[in-house]
Amino acid sequence: GDSVTQMEGPVTLSEEAFLTINCTYTATGYPSLFWYVQYPGEGLQLLLKATKADDKGSNKGFEATYRKETTSFHLEKGSVQVSDSAVYFCALRGSSASKIIFGSGTRLSIRP
Amino acid sequence: GAVVSQHPSWVICKSGTSVKIECRSLDFQATTMFWYRQFPKQSLMLMATSNEGSKATYEQGVEKDKFLINHASLTLSTLTVTSAHPEDSSFYICSAELVSAGAQETQYFGPGTRLLVL
Numbered sequence: 014g015d016s017v018t019q020m021e022g023p024v025t026l027s028e029e030a031f032l033t034i035n036c037t038y039t040a041t042g043y044p045s046l047f048w049y050v051q052y053p054g055e056g057l058q059l060l061l062k063a064t065k066a067d068d069k070g071s072n073k074g075f076e077a078t079y080r081k082e083t084t085s086f087h088l089e090k091g092s093v094q095v096s097d098s099a100v101y102f103c104a105l106r107g108s109s110a111s112k113i114i115f116g117s118g119t120r121l122s123i124r125p
Numbered sequence: 126g127a128v129v130s131q132h133p134s135w136v137i138c139k140s141g142t143s144v145k146i147e148c149r150s151l152d153f154q155a156t157t158m159f160w161y162r163q164f165p166k167q168s169l170m171l172m173a174t175s176n177e178g179s180k181a182t183y184e185q186g187v188e189k190d191k192f193l194i195n196h197a198s199l200t201l202s203t204l205t206v207t208s209a210h211p212e213d214s215s216f217y218i219c220s221a222e223l224v225s226a227g228a229q230e231t232q233y234f235g236p237g238t239r240l241l242v243l
Contacts, residue, residue: 055236055237056235057220058234102168111157111174111232112159112174113171114171117167117168118166118167118168
């Protein structure tokens with residue numbers, strides 16, 4: 014079945030460092046790919062998404078490119094801030110289903 | 126736009142009691158809503174898909190008699206944890222699907238309900 018594998022955390026970086034959180038997926042057809050963020054004590058928020066190969070999703074300085082050849086959707090940010098500290102979830106939705114399948118989540122901590 | 130609310134935001138109950146959690150789409154209608162469960166420091170696990178006017182579809186391993194889902198209107202779905210036990214303590218999150226003409230469906234998530242069963 015469909016699945017998402019993402020980089021295990023926790024990840025700790027200094028402010029202004031470059032961030033990469035790896036995510037790969039297994040799915041039949043052409044799934045839509047998502048990154049969600051969960052700030053402490055809050056629910057999930059959609060950070061960005063891509064619906065077809067080579068699409069780049071971007072928001073708040075974060076980017077991820079849908080790579081079908083490597084079945085990947087890595088999250089990147091050029092310069093992280095303390096306020097980016099949160100748990101990040103990579104997710105997919107299959108081309109023929111509504112349900113979203115989540116990765117295990119990566120906790121990110123940014124130190125000043 | 127596209128706001129989903131949950132009520133209550135947290136609840137503490139005694140073992141053996143039932144707890145009802147509401148999920149509302151505030152500014153759109155949602156034929157389909159989803160219920161997830163999240164354990165501490167873990168990912169979200171889909172429990173069931175709630176369809177307005179019909180029975181919910183439960184994921185494998187989820188007891189439908191324990192987790193009762195009702196989706197009586199296009200803006201409200203409820204999850205009732207019946208005869209709750211300490212192992213049911215968790216963070217329950219709902220999402221509602223917004224279908225836009227000419228665009229792919231988008232799920233919007235509620236803020237979650239933290240349940241603690243003593």
